[in-house]
Amino acid sequence: MDVKLPNLGEGADSGTVINLFVKEGDTIAKDQPIIELENEKAVATIPSTGSGIVSRIYVKSGDKIGVGQRIISLSETDGGTAVAPAPAAKPAPQEARPQARQSAPPPVEESSEPDAAEPAPSNGQVAAAPSIRRMAGDLGIDLSQIRGSERGGRIVLSDVRAYIQKLIRAAGQPKVSSSTPEKPLPESVDFSRWGGIYKKPMSTLRKVISRRMLENWNAIPHVTQFDDADLTAVLDFRKKYVAAYEKQGARLTVTSFVLKAIVATLKKHPIFNSSLDEAAGETVYKEYYHIGIAVDTEAGLIVPVIRDVDKKDLVVLSRELEELAKKARERKISTEELSGGTFTISNQGGIGSAHFTPIVNKPEVAILGLGKGALKPVVRNNAIEPRMMLPIGLSYDHRVIDGGAAARFVVDFVQTLENFNEADVKI
Numbered sequence: 001m002d003v004k005l006p007n008l009g010e011g012a013d014s015g016t017v018i019n020l021f022v023k024e025g026d027t028i029a030k031d032q033p034i035i036e037l038e039n040e041k042a043v044a045t046i047p048s049t050g051s052g053i054v055s056r057i058y059v060k061s062g063d064k065i066g067v068g069q070r071i072i073s074l075s076e077t078d079g080g081t082a083v084a085p086a087p088a089a090k091p092a093p094q095e096a097r098p099q100a101r102q103s104a105p106p107p108v109e110e111s112s113e114p115d116a117a118e119p120a121p122s123n124g125q126v127a128a129a130p131s132i133r134r135m136a137g138d139l140g141i142d143l144s145q146i147r148g149s150e151r152g153g154r155i156v157l158s159d160v161r162a163y164i165q166k167l168i169r170a171a172g173q174p175k176v177s178s179s180t181p182e183k184p185l186p187e188s189v190d191f192s193r194w195g196g197i198y199k200k201p202m203s204t205l206r207k208v209i210s211r212r213m214l215e216n217w218n219a220i221p222h223v224t225q226f227d228d229a230d231l232t233a234v235l236d237f238r239k240k241y242v243a244a245y246e247k248q249g250a251r252l253t254v255t256s257f258v259l260k261a262i263v264a265t266l267k268k269h270p271i272f273n274s275s276l277d278e279a280a281g282e283t284v285y286k287e288y289y290h291i292g293i294a295v296d297t298e299a300g301l302i303v304p305v306i307r308d309v310d311k312k313d314l315v316v317l318s319r320e321l322e323e324l325a326k327k328a329r330e331r332k333i334s335t336e337e338l339s340g341g342t343f344t345i346s347n348q349g350g351i352g353s354a355h356f357t358p359i360v361n362k363p364e365v366a367i368l369g370l371g372k373g374a375l376k377p378v379v380r381n382n383a384i385e386p387r388m389m390l391p392i393g394l395s396y397d398h399r400v401i402d403g404g405a406a407a408r409f410v411v412d413f414v415q416t417l418e419n420f421n422e423a424d425v426k427i
Helices: 093-100 130-139 157-171 204-219 232-247 254-268 314-329 403-418
Strands: 002-004 014-020 033-039 042-047 052-057 064-066 070-075 222-230 274-277 282-285 291-293 343-347 366-370 374-380 383-397
Touching: 033 070, 130 157, 222 403, 232 254, 232 314, 232 383, 232 403, 254 291, 254 314, 254 343, 254 366, 254 403, 291 314, 366 403, 383 403
Parallel strands: 291 343, 343 366
Antiparallel strands: 002 070, 014 033, 014 064, 033 042, 052 070, 222 383, 274 282, 366 383, 374 383
16 A cells, blocks of 8 residues: 555645655554654654555655655555565656645646546645635646645635636647746856855745745735833733742743733724735634744744634733744644734844834734833833833734724734733733
8 A cells, every 4th residue: 555645734735854764674553653744834743544564665855745645655464474565556647746736837838728538637635625626626627736825825716717817828829848947047146256155955944934925025015013012010010920820830921911912902903813815805804813923943933823812811821822932943833733823923022123024924914023122211290210111013914904003003002011901910
């Protein structure tokens, strides 16, 4: 039997092999780990779906593989004797398609239109809604040839429409030579002409971050609203209750307070907890509050998501915040724990610096950036007082949110944080 890469979860359809745990001739059991796969921003162990003797291995460390692609073949044992498997057949076209998604699709030619003599493509493992897969099957469209525009490469209706239009346009144009690239690759600069250099390959994670940041910046018209919040009272509460939280296995931090304050503000301004459905021309308002927390790791920026923040107290939030950050730094975070966010917080206070402009994490429409708090002279009641001021920057999607709405959101967030209720901190 063949062991293939299973479905990796919402919005994920491929990854890079970073460890191989078996070799040909090994006898393995069902659910035994066979490879370690780096997928998007997580590292996952992939288990075997069967037991037997490893008769053939199809991947090696560094290979990029897609859902449905063969990893190993197993032969059954009969009284301790392995039964040799049949010679490996040449992979069917649809079996090779997940791998093909790792690179850009070839130039569209007249012959790329569906051929009635060929079987309909298998779209079951592609990152797309069931309705999209059914429609593609009815039309004879291979979804693996379409680059999804949503998070994790997920294909939506607008992507399918654009692909169909591309086929229609190509049908009326002269045939393009497959040997001619659509767009020339940028030339490398020989920096060694001016002095010593050394090179380091980009990691899979860094490539993902690079691609996502470029896509988000190009797709979203960004505007950032700046302000400062008086953190003095919050820090007093933290100092007062931090020991009690530690006894509960929770680390009380400024981010814990910010989580509660941001959800209260999102409830007053629901447009900031929405997403833009470009295909339907609709704004999707979410009635759940799953907040992404940007975590700085040695490998790069990872954003795990805390679910249902509005339903949890500070103790639970503080505990989950630390647990998810630890898993992210150890690269043990799952794909599911990186998905479904409605709003993101990026806190650079532990590093330093002040205001900055965070990039919106599509399909979200806003992100809050926090700098390092600093003691500053502030006028209160006609007197100058030393207060701990927190620099904040709210970046938002100007297609969805206007400047006035952003200003009101920031004002309400600052007031909520500055007037934090001590009753919500007590345990």
